[in-house]
Amino acid sequence: MEKGAKVYNLPIYNYLRKYQKENINIFHMPGHKLSSGIPQELATEVLKLDVTEIDGTDNLHYPEGIIKEAQELAAKAFGADNTFFLVNGSTCGIQTAIMSVCTRGQKILIGRDSHKSVVSGLIMSGAEPVFIYPEYNSKFGINEGITAQSIEKALCKNPEVAAVLITRPNYYGICSDIENIIKIVHSHGKPLIVDEAHGAHLVFSPLLPHSANQYKADIVIQSAHKTLPAVTQGAYMHINGSLIDIEKIRFNLAMLQTSSPSYIIMTYLDIARELMEKEGTERLFNLIEEISTFKNRLSEILGYKVLEGSYLGINTIHDPTRLVLNTSGLGISGYEAEAILRAELSVQVEMADYENLVLITTTADKKSTFDRLYESLSKLARIHFNDEWGRQAEKIRSLTGHKPFEALQALSPYEAYVAQKEEKQIKSCLGRVCAGVITPYPPGIPVLYPGEIIDSSKISYIDSIIKLGGKVNGVGNNNIVQVVK
Numbered sequence: 139m140e141k142g143a144k145v146y147n148l149p150i151y152n153y154l155r156k157y158q159k160e161n162i163n164i165f166h167m168p169g170h171k172l173s174s175g176i177p178q179e180l181a182t183e184v185l186k187l188d189v190t191e192i193d194g195t196d197n198l199h200y201p202e203g204i205i206k207e208a209q210e211l212a213a214k215a216f217g218a219d220n221t222f223f224l225v226n227g228s229t230c231g232i233q234t235a236i237m238s239v240c241t242r243g244q245k246i247l248i249g250r251d252s253h254k255s256v257v258s259g260l261i262m263s264g265a266e267p268v269f270i271y272p273e274y275n276s277k278f279g280i281n282e283g284i285t286a287q288s289i290e291k292a293l294c295k296n297p298e299v300a301a302v303l304i305t306r307p308n309y310y311g312i313c314s315d316i317e318n319i320i321k322i323v324h325s326h327g328k329p330l331i332v333d334e335a336h337g338a339h340l341v342f343s344p345l346l347p348h349s350a351n352q353y354k355a356d357i358v359i360q361s362a363h364k365t366l367p368a369v370t371q372g373a374y375m376h377i378n379g380s381l382i383d384i385e386k387i388r389f390n391l392a393m394l395q396t397s398s399p400s401y402i403i404m405t406y407l408d409i410a411r412e413l414m415e416k417e418g419t420e421r422l423f424n425l426i427e428e429i430s431t432f433k434n435r436l437s438e439i440l441g442y443k444v445l446e447g448s449y450l451g452i453n454t455i456h457d458p459t460r461l462v463l464n465t466s467g468l469g470i471s472g473y474e475a476e477a478i479l480r481a482e483l484s485v486q487v488e489m490a491d492y493e494n495l496v497l498i499t500t501t502a503d504k505k506s507t508f509d510r511l512y513e514s515l516s517k518l519a520r521i522h523f524n525d526e527w528g529r530q531a532e533k534i535r536s537l538t539g540h541k542p543f544e545a546l547q548a549l550s551p552y553e554a555y556v557a558q559k560e561e562k563q564i565k566s567c568l569g570r571v572c573a574g575v576i577t578p579y580p581p582g583i584p585v586l587y588p589g590e591i592i593d594s595s596k597i598s599y600i601d602s603i604i605k606l607g608g609k610v611n612g613v614g615n616n617n618i619v620q621v622v623k
Contacts, residue, residue: 141279142339147236150563162457163510165461165497166488168363168370169339169410175367187402198223198399199392208408215415216341217351218376220384222391223407225399229255229334229593231359231375232303233262234390234500235331238383239301239357240265242552247302250545251281253333254577254584255609260551267587268296269545272308272395274449275561278464279493281583283314283454286322293326302330306350309496309581310445311336311460313347315453320353329356329381338374338410339365339459345426347455354378365459365500368410372403376463408425414501421501426458427497432508439519441467445494461497463515465564469523473607478521483514492606496581546591554588558623564600564613567592571622578603578613587614592621 146152164171173181189195196203205223213221222233232255240246242264248256250269260267270292270297273282284304293299299536300324307313323330332350338360340349350358358376362368375391377384384519433444445462447455465475472490479485479495488498548571549557559573569591576586576596587597605619613619619620 143374148269154361155387158376161484161513162493163485163507165499165511166370167361167365167498169365169498169500169502170367170369170406175410176406176413184402185404189401190398190525196399197406198225198395199388199397199443205404208404208411212374212411213376215411216338216358216360216374216376217349218378220377222375222377222387223399223404224359224375224391224395225403226373226395227335227363227371228253228359228373229258230334230359230391230394230546231373232256232331233259233394234375234387235357235359236265236301236303237263237327237390237394238258238386239331241300242302245296245298246300247296247328249284249304251284251308251583252303253335254575254579254582257551257575257584257587259553261588264550264552265300266550267545267547268292268299270304271544273454275312275449275451278310278445278462280310280312280491281308282312282451284309284319286315286318286337289319290322290385293322293328297326300464301329301331303333304332305335307334307340307347307457307460308486309336309583310462310494311457312445312450313337313455314458316348316350316355317353318453320350320355320581329379331355331357334360334372336359336364336460337457339414339418340457342414342613343422343426344419346459347457351376351378356381362407362410364498366410366500367413367500368406369403371400372410373421374407376433387480418501422459425499425501425503428505428508429458429461429505432512435512436463436515439516441465441519442515443467448468459499461499462494463495464517465495466493468519468521470521474601475518477607478518479514483517485514488594490608491544491578491606492603508592520531534609545587546593547589548585548591550588551588554612554622560623561614561618562621563619564592564597565585567621568594568597569618573622574612576600576610576619578608579611582611585610589622597603 191197196205236259240263246265248267251272295346332355335623342347360374362372443464472494485526487495491497572586577584
């Protein structure tokens with residue numbers, strides 16, 4: 139530091155500058171990868187884009203000018219009838235979707251692998267969930283997709299539900315059979331909401347699974363910042379067909395989104411759309427080629443499994459840009475692998491679970507990115523680990539092998555939300571009713587919703603995840619959780 143230079147006490151700013159200078163090989167969101175995926179002339183002087191609603195800059199909640207034009211361009215690019223910009227992330231889109239199709243006491247069919255933002259949507263709307271469960275992949279210990287057959291069965295059993303909500307792709311890049319799911323849901327006269335937070339890039343390449351927009355799902359919510367060159371909190375909400383009351387969507391978005399929307403976020407939603415429209419197909423082709431080469435090289439190293447079609451069940455496909463590496467063959471948990479990669483090998487992955495690493499790749503990644511990753515994973519594979527982890531993994535698999543998050547509902551999420559609460563250690567909560575949201579994070583998929591009975595398998599599962607080094611939101615110091623009093 140130059141003599142006489144000012145020193146600022148800025149914990150967040152200083153750490154982020156330090157992280158930027160560490161030359162970490164980044165495999166996490168946002169998709170611009172520290173601006174490398176955006177032309178530099180569009181990535182400089184960002185603060186000069188930070189304005190407010192004045193003459194000429196339009197108004198997100200009542201767009202008539204440049205924002206209206208940008209949203210119409212996005213609708214055309216993503217194949218939607220209407221598109222809304224979201225500055226509060228996909229979370230506010232999911233909340234808006236549930237509140238726009240359900241009223242208090244109505245039921246909604248929900249995939250149990252849904253993000254925790256669904257819980258807040260249920261609480262705010264007062265809707266009651268009816269869960270459908272994804273298939274289970276025992277080779278990787280993860281959830282696969284939800285089948286069209288399971289949705290058909292649930293709709294026949296619960297004809298009163300107001301709508302269906304599924305997640306596709308999931309955090310691991312697994313895509314359900316969206317074409318048949320939409321046909322079945324529409325044959326019952328119900329709208330389909332698709333949390334496509336991890337699939338904003340799908341429409342831009344024929345080499346990828348189709349987007350739900352291409353089959354006209356009624357509401358499709360996408361996090362631009364996850365896989366596109368956009369900034370954090372930038373998302374799109376797409377509306378198709380005539381089953382959705384679009385004025386109710388507008389009203390709920392205006393209620394849930396900030397009244398001071400970020401023009402920086404909106405600008406980069408526009409930039410991401412333009413870059414992907416002009417260059418996305420070519421860039422994604424090059425990315426998929428690099429990933430294919432990387433996978434071939436990695437297959438020469440003993441100990442890793444890479445999630446792809448041969449490991450998946452029927453009627454599910456995988457997004458090849460989402461790298462999922464199983465570390466069980468190394469005798470190491472995903473959590474420990476993540477920690478070693480960051481501390482010793484300068485790689486930061488998006489997330490880890492008890493036996494997998496999840497890496498987000500985007501059009502910002504290049505050949506050098508994957509060459510560095512290969513070298514780091516080679517070094518990791520040469521470290522000797524004991525087999526104690528294997529016994530832990532088997533224990534967790536025994537808890538999650540069929541329906542890992544099967545619901546035992548005593549109250550609706552809203553009823554649990556308004557109930558009196560008390561705090562208890564998780565191990566003493568057998569048979570109690572959960573009052574909060576207990577969620578390994580990431581991926582942010584709740585083990586327990588508010589209003590569900592806490593059983594022994596969930597207690598053991600949560601305890602095992604914490605012992606292996608995972609983070610579980612909703613579990614405080616000394617493993618304290620909230621239960622209904």
